[in-house]
Amino acid sequence: MIIAIDLHHQPYYGKPQKGLFRGKAKQGTKKFWSIATACVVERGEKLTLAMAPVYNNRMEDTLDALWPQLQSKGIRIRRLLLDRGFYSADVIDWLQSRNVPFLMPMICRGKKPSKNSPGTGTAQFMAPGRRGFTTHTWKKRRSKLQVTVQVAIVPNPKTKQKTPLLYAYHGRLPNLTYCRELYRKRFGIETSYRESRHCRAWTTTRKENWRRFLQILSFILANAWALLTLGQQKKPWRERLTQQHFQQQLIELLDLPTTQVLTQEPSVAIT
Template identity: 25%
Template sequence: MRRGYSTITPAVVHALTRRTLERTLGWTDYKRSVTGAQLLDLVLRVASTTRTLFAVATRYFQFSHEAARQAVRANLGSGDQLTARLVNALHDVARFTRRDRRRRWTCAIDVHYVPFYGDRATPGIIGGPKKAGTSFFHAYATAVLIHKHRRYTVGLLAVHKGTKPHQQVHTLLDHVAARGLTVGGVVLDAGFDRGETLLLLQERNLSYAVPMRKKGSGTNRRNACDAQPSGTIATMEWVTEKTRRSVSTRVLVWRRPGESHARVYAFSGWGDAGAVSEATRAWLGRRRYRERFGIETSYRQKNQARGWTTSTSPEYRLLLEGVALVLRQVWVCLTLRIARARNRNPKAWVHELPLVEMLDWLTQRIRSRYPRTRCITLTHKILTAAPMH
């Protein structure tokens, strides 16, 4: 049985995060120089301070940075193994109940791009629209639950060159299903507006909401709905380019006040078709899509706990991404406990424990476990103390 806590302290934060990683990563001692516990503390210190492994190992641990690097490398495993372990860690922190597993959740799936400025031949990078001074990135797809105070990350995937959007969605949904959660609806960014993606969601009988982009500059079946007045509900049909499969979906044309053009949202589900009108289901789908905007905030929060690196190892970069998500997951879990203990409104901000404060707690706790001798020995007595008056 897991130990319960009535007071949240730096020791509790450290114990929760390290024990979670101990159970899920399965890291072991590296020779005689680095123990498994030290290795996990090292990685957590890298994450909580957003520094490099070299900087943390040389300043706060007795073993060398090269020993630390080799120890991490020896425990990483393959990309697939590491992905499964990190997803297990995310679910281990969330501790979903039986009631949670009977519920039909709405998931937001998105891709987060980490700018890369090194050699273009580096494994694991993909191209994309220019952003932050580069057109090359390490990319990670995530699945996040849309729920007040429970915006848990439940799926993680490193996106490699050639991985199609519908393959990313397929893998993330499998991650969630394999760990006992039921997904009832999915909201996606415009990057997932491919026919293969919609066909996958329809085959799984999932509700969905996806903004549809224009295809080409001319008039075609994909672009015809853009000319319709706001509020129009229509059917969009086309054929996929490579597989030549027929795609058909209902869409809502909507223009927000102040915008110069309307947006087209593909939708399906969001209520019993026999009991809820199609207009209501279209409105519900659009509202669900707007709720996914909180993912951007989640990404910014996650970046506060992502260690810095110039490594070309896709597995090590995935580790830093996953540990950052785990730390954010711990913070979400703790703030939920605080909100429930204080009988807070689900929309209320929990000001007692900001994420940056929790990370500082973790940093100080790990620092206290590895005291550092602060002195520099010189070969000659070249320093003299000024006389005190």
């Protein structure tokens, strides 16, 4: 299976609490209830298979938390798709030591090539018009850890952008076009976050356990809707089961007040 792993940050505006993730300012706050998920992103499927809370920026800890859940399901990973937030020597070493095929964007660091210099770091691969496969080796700062990673230098599909796209990978890639199209599948996990957000109840509680429960429940509901709609892509729009209709049927089944139907913006307040 092709699996994507990413982080979902739910903004928090209250007093500091245990279990919060502190990151860059976004949506007016630096505090988040963050969760990492592993999601299937092939054949139109967007099923979340594993979840784990995130407390820090050590992405190798996130992989450590998700990996046992994936292994317990007996999943054979053909390719792991990660975003640039996972690009670090520790993460690459973690993946290579387990021989996990992966694909992620490289962060541009160093001097860009010029007439008098070939460039340094990963910026040396950013020469306009350059393409192909190569390798890159670097040593982690203040550490003895050194990693070597394969690099795909992919032409940018945007005609006005002459600088190529850079991807770090492990495992076989047949060609550059396949590399670019493969990574585009990763955006299926962003869709899973949007669908789960539509299912998540709103709450003002500061309790971490309750917050995590609502997050997990929202992904379970999104999975249920995704499973019920498998194979409906060829049906006319009017005949498909929409997420809102699924939620309405679920509420009627549970015999809840109709005023608690979840819409685009969560309307259920739980304190």
